[in-house]
Structure formats: structure tokens, C-alpha cells
Amino acid sequence: MGRLNLNQPIARLNNGSDMPLLGLGAYNMHGKEAENAVAHALEIGYRLIDTAEMYGNELEVGKAIRTSGIDRSEIFLTTKVNNRDQGYDSTLRAFEVSLQKLDCEYIDLYMVHWPIRGKRKATWKALENIYTEGRVKAIGVANYLVPxxxxxxxxxxxVPAVNQVEFSPFLYLKELVDYCHSNQIQAQAYSPLVRGKKMKDPVLTKLANKYHKTPAQVILRWDIQLGVSAIPKSASPARLKENFQIFDFNLSDEDMASIGGLNENLRVVDDPMVYF
Ligand SMILES: NC(=O)c1ccc[n+]([C@@H]2O[C@H](COP(=O)([O-])OP(=O)(O)OC[C@H]3O[C@@H](n4cnc5c(N)ncnc54)[C@H](OP(=O)(O)O)[C@@H]3O)[C@@H](O)[C@H]2O)c1
Incomplete structure (x- = not known):
């Protein structure tokens, strides 16, 4: 049942599968850059890789996984159905295409990328079909706010196993995380580093100094201590390493609260409510 025996925090999903809490987000990397980033990440110890048909790099992500020499069962691979492919039959077809491009035998988590109006039910029913037929280990959604x-x-x-949403100290969707976790849906943070825009924030900088870490590491540690999975993107070997070195310190309750106090409803990606 997808049990992972890794030396890093793992979430047990609502269907019994295991997913590492920290992963690599593969948005905005292409060709060799994407292949190298995934290869580096796997070498460092990442075992969760998040891609999507929309990112245009499934071929390279799949190749890096296959050539890593790491047992496929130790890697948790996510991809997502593109907006233009939503609907029942078109989602079933899109899944086959993603599987072919990834060429990885199976996908661990297949997600609805955006809650497209008029397509949500049909797309989810297609994912349920794919799951019931045993073609993926788990199914989930992305950008699903509480409504x-x-x-x-x-x-x-x-019930979706995972809900991937934009989430950071500056967009602290506490009600959504509470809703997810009380409904057995694992919350996952995308753009957790606010695309690098907040690395000079004074509260984060002060905490980074206190813990001898960087602002990025403080944010990612905050996610993990909240029980929220995080998938920071980096194509730089040094930053890939930095983002993974977050398992050797603990933020105090007081510091967790001061990070939570940074919320300013700041989004770097579209507000999903435009689709409601
Ligand atoms: N479901 C969705 O609709 C959705 C939407 C957006 C994103 N996502 C997923 O979430 C992943 C992460 O989100 P994101 O890529 O939008 O943003 P992010 O992870 O918050 O930030 C990535 C940016 O921050 C830089 N960076 C990485 N590590 C850093 C560090 N330690 N210090 C300073 N800067 C750092 C990266 O540059 P370098 O590469 O140069 O290091 C890159 O420019 C995506 O890759 C994708 O997998 C999903």
C-alpha cells in the first residue's frame, strides 16, 4: 500500500499511501535544466517530484527518474490534468498521454490542476475511474479553496488524497488547512517561497539568524511543522540542497506563531475563486 521507509517526514494519505512532506516543484524548468534539477534533487534525497502536463517537462522529469537508479517505489511522482483537457473522456485520454511521456509505469498522484467551471464534476469522475482501475496510487485536486x-x-x-494550493506565511490559509485536515485531505503548499519575493522579510531574517538557517529554510520548516507538504522549485543545485536541509531544527511555538502573523493575503498566482 505505498509504504515509504525514508529518513524524512512522510504523510500517510487517506487511502493508506505514503507521500514525503517535502518535494521538488518542477514548474518553469525545461529540457536539460528540468532533467538536471530532478536528477540533482533525487541525489540530495528528495523523493517527491511535482510536475504537470502544463509545465511541458513530463518527458524530462520521467527520464531523470528512470535514470536515477533509485527504485521507482521510493519516489512519489505527481502530475496533473491540464485545463484544456478537462472533461470526462478528454481527461482519460490526457492521463494516457502523461503516462506515456513520463514513461514511469505508474503515477503516484494524479491531480485536477485547476477547478474549471462546468468541468469539475466530469473531470473528478474521470480521476475516480482512473484510480478505481488501479492506474494511479492516489488522486487529488489543486487550487480547491473551501467552496x-x-x-x-x-x-x-x-475524497481527494491531497489538495495543492498556493500557501505561504504571507498567504496563511489557516481555515483551508484546517478544513482539509479535518476532512482527511493532505494540504500541500505551492509557491511556498513566494517565488523568492520575501527573502528579506525582517521577521524571517531575524528567525533565520536565530536558528542559523536561511529565510527559505524557516518558511519550509514552518510548513512541515504545520503538517503541510511543501514543493519549492529550484533549478540551482545549491538552493535545492538548502531547501532540503530543514530536518535538523525545530521552530518554537512562539516563532511558529510569529511566522503565522505575517499573513497579508499575498498571491503570486491567480486566485482560484475566478473559476467559481
Ligand atoms: N497547482 C498549481 O496551480 C501550481 C501553481 C504554481 C506552482 N505549483 C507547483 O509548486 C511549485 C513551487 O512553486 P513556484 O515554482 O511557483 O514558486 P516557489 O517554489 O515559491 O519559488 C521558486 C522561485 O524561488 C527561487 N528559489 C528557490 N529556492 C530558493 C531559496 N532557497 N532562496 C531564494 N530563492 C529560492 C527559485 O529560483 P531558482 O530556481 O533559481 O533557485 C524560483 O525562482 C512549482 O514548481 C509547481 O510544481 C503549482
């Missing part, structure tokens, strides 16, 4: 999750309850037979 989308409440709506999904009306048509879903299977």
Missing part, C-alpha cells in the same frame, strides 16, 4: 471542496462533497465518491 470548491464543499461542492466536491456533493459529487465525489472518493
Amino acid at each position: 470548491f471542496l464543499r461542492e466536491l462533497k456533493d459529487y465525489a465518491s472518493i
Whole structure:
């Protein structure tokens, strides 16, 4: 049942599969750069890789995984159905294409990339079919704020294993995380580093000095201590390493709270509510 025996924090998903809490996000990397970044990440110890058809790098991500020499069962691979492919039959077809491009035998987590109006139910039903046929280990959603999750309850037979949303100290969606976790949905943070825009924040800088870490490491540690999975993107070997070195310190309760106090509803990606 997808049990991972790794020396890093793992989330047990609602269907019994295991997913590392920290992963590499593969957005905005292409060709050799993408292949090298995934290869470096796997060497460093990352075992969760997040891609999507929309990112245009499934071929390279799959290649890096296959050539890593790491047992496929130790790697957790996510991809997502593109907006233009949503709908029942088109999602089934898109899944086959992603599987072919990744050429990785199976996908661990297949996600709805965005909650497209008029397509949400049909797309989810296709994912349920793919899951029931044993073609993926788990299915999930992305960009599902609470109204989308409440709506999904009306048509879903299977509860999403993961909900991937934009999340950072500057966009602290506490109500959403609480909703997810009380409904057995693992919350996952995308753009957790606010695309590098907040690395000089004074609160983060002060905490970074206190713990002998960097602002990025403080943010990622905050995610992990909240029980939120995080998938920072980096194509730089040094920053890939930096982002992974977060398992050797603990933020105090007081410092967790001061990071949580940084919220300013700041988004670097579109607000999913435009689709409601
Ligand atoms: N489901 C969705 O709709 C959705 C939307 C957006 C993103 N995502 C997923 O989430 C992943 C992460 O989000 P993101 O790529 O938007 O943003 P992010 O991870 O918050 O930030 C990535 C940016 O920060 C830089 N960076 C990385 N590590 C750093 C560090 N330690 N210090 C300073 N800068 C650092 C990177 O540059 P370098 O590469 O040069 O290091 C890159 O420019 C994506 O790759 C994708 O997998 C999903």
C-alpha cells in the first residue's frame, strides 16, 4: 500500500499511501535544466517530484527518474490534468498521454490542476475511474479553496488524497488547512517561497539568524511543522540542497506563531475563486 521507509517526514494519505512532506516543484524548468534539477534533487534525497502536463517537462522529469537508479517505489511522482483537457473522456485520454511521456509505469498522484467551471464534476469522475482501475496510487485536486471542496462533497465518491494550493506565511490559509485536515485531505503548499519575493522579510531574517538557517529554510520548516507538504522549485543545485536541509531544527511555538502573523493575503498566482 505505498509504504515509504525514508529518513524524512512522510504523510500517510487517506487511502493508506505514503507521500514525503517535502518535494521538488518542477514548474518553469525545461529540457536539460528540468532533467538536471530532478536528477540533482533525487541525489540530495528528495523523493517527491511535482510536475504537470502544463509545465511541458513530463518527458524530462520521467527520464531523470528512470535514470536515477533509485527504485521507482521510493519516489512519489505527481502530475496533473491540464485545463484544456478537462472533461470526462478528454481527461482519460490526457492521463494516457502523461503516462506515456513520463514513461514511469505508474503515477503516484494524479491531480485536477485547476477547478474549471462546468468541468469539475466530469473531470473528478474521470480521476475516480482512473484510480478505481488501479492506474494511479492516489488522486487529488489543486487550487480547491473551501467552496470548491464543499461542492466536491456533493459529487465525489472518493475524497481527494491531497489538495495543492498556493500557501505561504504571507498567504496563511489557516481555515483551508484546517478544513482539509479535518476532512482527511493532505494540504500541500505551492509557491511556498513566494517565488523568492520575501527573502528579506525582517521577521524571517531575524528567525533565520536565530536558528542559523536561511529565510527559505524557516518558511519550509514552518510548513512541515504545520503538517503541510511543501514543493519549492529550484533549478540551482545549491538552493535545492538548502531547501532540503530543514530536518535538523525545530521552530518554537512562539516563532511558529510569529511566522503565522505575517499573513497579508499575498498571491503570486491567480486566485482560484475566478473559476467559481
Ligand atoms: N497547482 C498549481 O496551480 C501550481 C501553481 C504554481 C506552482 N505549483 C507547483 O509548486 C511549485 C513551487 O512553486 P513556484 O515554482 O511557483 O514558486 P516557489 O517554489 O515559491 O519559488 C521558486 C522561485 O524561488 C527561487 N528559489 C528557490 N529556492 C530558493 C531559496 N532557497 N532562496 C531564494 N530563492 C529560492 C527559485 O529560483 P531558482 O530556481 O533559481 O533557485 C524560483 O525562482 C512549482 O514548481 C509547481 O510544481 C503549482
